[in-house]
Amino acid sequence: MRSLKSVDGLEEFGRVRLSKSFFMRDFLFSDIAAVHGLLNVPNDPALAIAAGTKLCEELLEPLQDRFGRIAVRSAYRSEEVNALGNSLGQNCARNEANFAKHIWDRRDANGHMGATACIVIPAFYDAFSNDGDWKKLAWWIHDHLPYSEMFFFKKYWAFNLTWSECPKRTIHTWTEPQRVLTKPGMANNSFGHEADWAGIERLFRK
Template sequence: MRKPTSIAAIEDFGRVRLSKSFFVRDFLFSDIAAHHGISNVPEDPDLAIAAGTRLCEDLLDPLQDVFGRVAIRSAYRSEEVNSLGNQLKANCASNEANYAAHIWDRRDGFGRMGATACVVIPRFYDAFPEPGGWTKLAWWIHDHLPYSSLYFFPKLWAFNLAWREEPERRIDSYIAPRGCLTKANMANHTGHHEAEWQGIERAMLGH
């Protein structure tokens, strides 16, 4: 597929279905792009679709099935949009650091495909707003889904959820307990962590 450049082509691209619940259009909005009048569409639509499909089918759909609506805060960024965000210090890493992350249509330096979305799960936050409540969701994802990385933020327990070939399986947070929750070679990385998330699926029934 060629890069969409006309309104009609962008509309058709946005209608591409990535999974049972999500379409490409769900991931194209960018505050930076909207404010600065920049197009936020991929140079390589086929790679973006392939990476986005894995993100949606392997991670976002299973989350939504259990916890209710997954709200997308920030997802795909073109290289131009991400570069501007980095220059403006708008919480955007460099383009190279975001290949196979927020920049879905570029493989990373090791040739791996990937995609990242920053999401909020309103029902989960409503059920567990207390300090440290986010860790229940983090450990549930760790035990159930083939994620590559998670990075949690203070507001509404928003988090970056990444799918990538050869997943890293690392969880970090800007909120207490701040820092790295788990990564390879940490003592808590392997095994099952039901004691950390037990009851959260049942709690969702009341929200």
């Protein structure tokens, strides 16, 4: 692959197809990079592609197949972009905490590969926008998909969705005072939450 610092190289990298619906270019835009004139590209393109492929194939594609188009809000961040976002207080964790999350091209402290995207599912929000409705989606994902972490926000029920080689299966939120919906060790961390998400299955059944 050509240098990602050239237009031709970046175009080639952006055309890498991660799954049937998603290309690398879909995950490279960063508001922080755009405003501050930074190049948001990985130092290890192969690792970023491998992690992004898992995120797309195992999490994003099944979600999109069930609930309709996914809008990507924020996804890959280079170490430089993430560090600047952290220093500016732009809701970016420090780099070490974001390895194998938003920083796709670095493994975490235990050597595991991973990737995060912040996404919105417009059709779901349009159908379920009342207080607490984000839990319906959270529990559906918990019961159906091999996610590692979810972190829900108030606006349009946007949420960080993480795939990892070593999944944690934790759900956090900024929508309520109780920040943790589930994590290992809690009684509700097992499968079997159909009572919480059955309504969305009926609405989006294909």
